[in-house]
Amino acid sequence: MKYRAMIDSVGHYVPKKIVNNFDLEKKTDTNDEWIKTRTGMFERHYVDDTEAASDLAFKATENAIYSSNTTTKQDIDMIIVATVTSDHPFPATACILQKRLGLKDIPAFDICAGCSGFIYALDIAKQYIENGIAKTILVVGVEILSQLINWADRGTNILFGDGAGAAIITRTPSNCISHIIDSKITADGTDWELLLQVAGGSRIPASPDSIRKNAHTIYMEGNKIFKLAVRAMSGVTAEVLKRNNVSTKDIDWVVPHQANLRIIESVAEKLNIPMSRMIVTIDKFANTSSASVPITISVALKQNMIKRGDMVVLTAFGAGLTFGTVLLRY
């Protein structure tokens, strides 16, 4: 292989408004103790009326570019945005972001893979870099899930937050230690009905009736999703490690999707990786879907946890049902 892909830099942005468990106690039939012990969540960020996905994506991108020693905005030759909460059903938020960045004549598209979206986008970026077509790809995971909350359903209304994470993926010589070693993305559509936004698409278009039924909000069968998430993330990660002859002892850090602390603990147990190597930000941001992995990488970099050369696993699971794992040397 002539070229390899590496993560050059990562940045994130979350909106200013913080909503903690005690604030939620005032809005729904819940309590801080239940949320903390059943999910590990304490705070989440919500947008105000003026912010949409592209606004958060733009700020996360600015932070990623600021964190890079080499990449400038003009170097970006492809934009991939992972989101299920785009500014508009169409066009792609990636195109809106492209305009904000002042970039022309490059491909820009969105990926809809639920909470696995960033992993999917990274896998695609890797292929484009390795085959020599692209040199510098902006990959963003962004969600505004606060606008999809069903306040009548305490089983889901405490779980989600807003945010964006952006990564600059660059071409690197084949002898460079920092590179994406391998990735696998996959899906099992059998159980797609366990996690979805029911209305607002072509199956059930928006209507006064769909709004009355709260059908434009998140529907999730949490218990079933929980078990599938553990099995899927640990299974695909074990497969990627095995085919690269990498032992779990060689892994410095795992950045898992932040859906539930108990899911993260179960994945760690199944993979036989100590919790001290699982990076957790769920207490601060709750579940930000496709933004959770890049936000968590960004935070870990700022806290000097992940360093250049570390062996890192990224893994996620989400609506679709989609899942995947990326193995890399940072």
Ligand code: UT7
């Ligand atoms: O990001 C995409 C993937 N998403 C996920 O992976 C999420 C996966 N699922 C989960 O994380 C968990 O299933 C939840 C956090 C959603 C729910 O946790 P659980 O431990 O599975 O709770 P449960 O639904 O089994 O409910 C247990 C009890 C019930 O009460 P009873 O029937 O035992 O009396 C619920 O009514 O907890 C009650 N409950 C709550 N109590 C206080 C459910 N939600 C709440 C709440 N506050 N917010």
